[in-house]
Amino acid sequence: MFHYPNGKKASTDSRAPIRSERPTYANRGMNLETLLNETNEYYRIHGKAVIHKKPTPLQIVKVDYPKRSAAKVTEAYFKQASTTDYNGVYRGKYIDFEAKETNNKTSFPLGNFHDHQITHMRDCMKHGGICFVIIRFSRYNTQYVLSADQLLDWWAQRETGRKSIPLSFIEQHAIEVPTRAMPAVDYLAALEAWLD
Amino acid sequence: MFHYPNGKKASTDSRAPIRSERPTYANRGMNLETLLNETNEYYRIHGKAVIHKKPTPLQIVKVDYPKRSAAKVTEAYFKQASTTDYNGVYRGKYIDFEAKETNNKTSFPLGNFHDHQITHMRDCMKHGGICFVIIRFSRYNTQYVLSADQLLDWWAQRETGRKSIPLSFIEQHAIEVPTRAMPAVDYLAALEAWLD
Numbered sequence: 001m002f003h004y005p006n007g008k009k010a011s012t013d014s015r016a017p018i019r020s021e022r023p024t025y026a027n028r029g030m031n032l033e034t035l036l037n038e039t040n041e042y043y044r045i046h047g048k049a050v051i052h053k054k055p056t057p058l059q060i061v062k063v064d065y066p067k068r069s070a071a072k073v074t075e076a077y078f079k080q081a082s083t084t085d086y087n088g089v090y091r092g093k094y095i096d097f098e099a100k101e102t103n104n105k106t107s108f109p110l111g112n113f114h115d116h117q118i119t120h121m122r123d124c125m126k127h128g129g130i131c132f133v134i135i136r137f138s139r140y141n142t143q144y145v146l147s148a149d150q151l152l153d154w155w156a157q158r159e160t161g162r163k164s165i166p167l168s169f170i171e172q173h174a175i176e177v178p179t180r181a182m183p184a185v186d187y188l189a190a191l192e193a194w195l196d
Numbered sequence: 197m198f199h200y201p202n203g204k205k206a207s208t209d210s211r212a213p214i215r216s217e218r219p220t221y222a223n224r225g226m227n228l229e230t231l232l233n234e235t236n237e238y239y240r241i242h243g244k245a246v247i248h249k250k251p252t253p254l255q256i257v258k259v260d261y262p263k264r265s266a267a268k269v270t271e272a273y274f275k276q277a278s279t280t281d282y283n284g285v286y287r288g289k290y291i292d293f294e295a296k297e298t299n300n301k302t303s304f305p306l307g308n309f310h311d312h313q314i315t316h317m318r319d320c321m322k323h324g325g326i327c328f329v330i331i332r333f334s335r336y337n338t339q340y341v342l343s344a345d346q347l348l349d350w351w352a353q354r355e356t357g358r359k360s361i362p363l364s365f366i367e368q369h370a371i372e373v374p375t376r377a378m379p380a381v382d383y384l385a386a387l388e389a390w391l392d
Contacts, residue, residue: 050319052279055253058269073254076269083248087283089290092324096285123246128288 032101032136032143035184036086042183043090049188051088051095057081083120084131090188091195094129096121097187101136101143107164108135110154118155121148130194134177134187137167144174145190228297228332228339231380232282238379239286245384247284247291253277279316280327286384287391290325292317293383297332297339303360304331306350314351317344326390330373330383333363340370341386 036053043049062075084098098121100112113133121131131148146165150173154165175190232249239245258271280294294317296308309329317327327344342361346369350361371386 044319047319047322050316050323050325055251055275055277056256057251058254058256058272060252060254070273073272073274074270076254076272077266078269079251081251089292089320089323089325092290094285094288094290120246123240123243124285126243127246127285129246129285 030179030184031138032099032134032185035179036099036134036187039183039185039187040086040088043188049088049090049095051086051090053086054081054083080114080116082116084117090130090191093195094124094127095191096124096129096131097133099134099136101138103138104164105137105139105167107166108137108170109164110158111163113151113155118152122152125149130191132191134185135170135174141179143177143179143185143187144170145177145187146170146174147194150174226375226380227334228295228330228381231375232295232330232383235379235381235383236282236284239384245284245286245291247282247286249282250277250279276310276312278312280313286326286387289391290320290323291387292320292325292327293329295330295332297334299334300360301333301335301363303362304333304366305360306354307359309347309351314348318348321345326387328387330381331366331370337375339373339375339381339383340366341373341383342366342370343390346370 033053040049040051040053043051057079058073058076059079060073060076062073064072064074066072084096086099087094087096089095098113098117100108102108102112112135125131125148133146133148133151134143135146136143151165154162175193177185177187177190179185229249236245236247236249239247253275254269254272255275256269256272258269260268260270262268280292282295283290283292285291294309294313296304298304298308308331321327321344329342329344329347330339331342332339347361350358371389373381373383373386375381
């Protein structure tokens, strides 16, 4: 069994509208997961890449099989995922990333990530995978691609009490991906420089 | 909502012991999913590859949040997956496959696969992914790696009434992966020839 971090409610949380200080028509009430699902669908349809969000892992305990209707899960619990949420293939490369957002103004809390996600990204990098995180600052309606390498450096600093990555560092070292119409969050464009 | 194919019950089905005509200590009561989970764990621990089974996709309808205990899903339905079950990274390559087993003696039924899985494999191949299926003949306690290319050829023949792939074809053109102790099903060894 698995308590969601910060006591947040998973199913409602992910659908909650994000208040933006600079709202635009394209992203009213949009959160990062929705923006990325749209983006990945755009990539797939346009033959650019095949990238999917993994389903939420559930421990299924009880299932009813009513006659003439669909099987119904009546008892299940959220499990800790052993991987990041997103992976797929782009230009022959294995792509793997986690996506998180914050309402903070000046820094991104490291508490948004979990040990198993860090371990998973480290493992994937060893095998030649392209690993990164997409971090969204909801208030500014923008997001950045930060390489897993850079995230690991900051993660290691938790031991010295570091709790977040300053926005000033992110602005300087990560690649900004503005929210647009189509695709909503063109994060693959941000990878071109790495892959070439 | 999603009815499981053949009216089989998902949760009990995947745990059902497989009767083998040539039982060995290593695989008594093992089904393909269990064998592959063990194999993937072996690969991960030994730094050979990072490959995971995706969680079963569920449409969550109702969640209870009892005080001081874990969130409990009380209503959910199985959804049709939009991808294959397994993917990951090996030697820098994107790996993607589906795994199925049969009790048949002389052929592998094409009905074990679904349109969306075929489409997904076709898409991933276009982007340079390594795509295949692992098909297990439970009675003989053995499995084969069949390239997605070959599967697509047989899939296309469904239009002419073809319902299965003869075992004789599989023996000749697929790569046999015997069941062993560690790793249980060394399917990556079967890929070496392709990747080199």
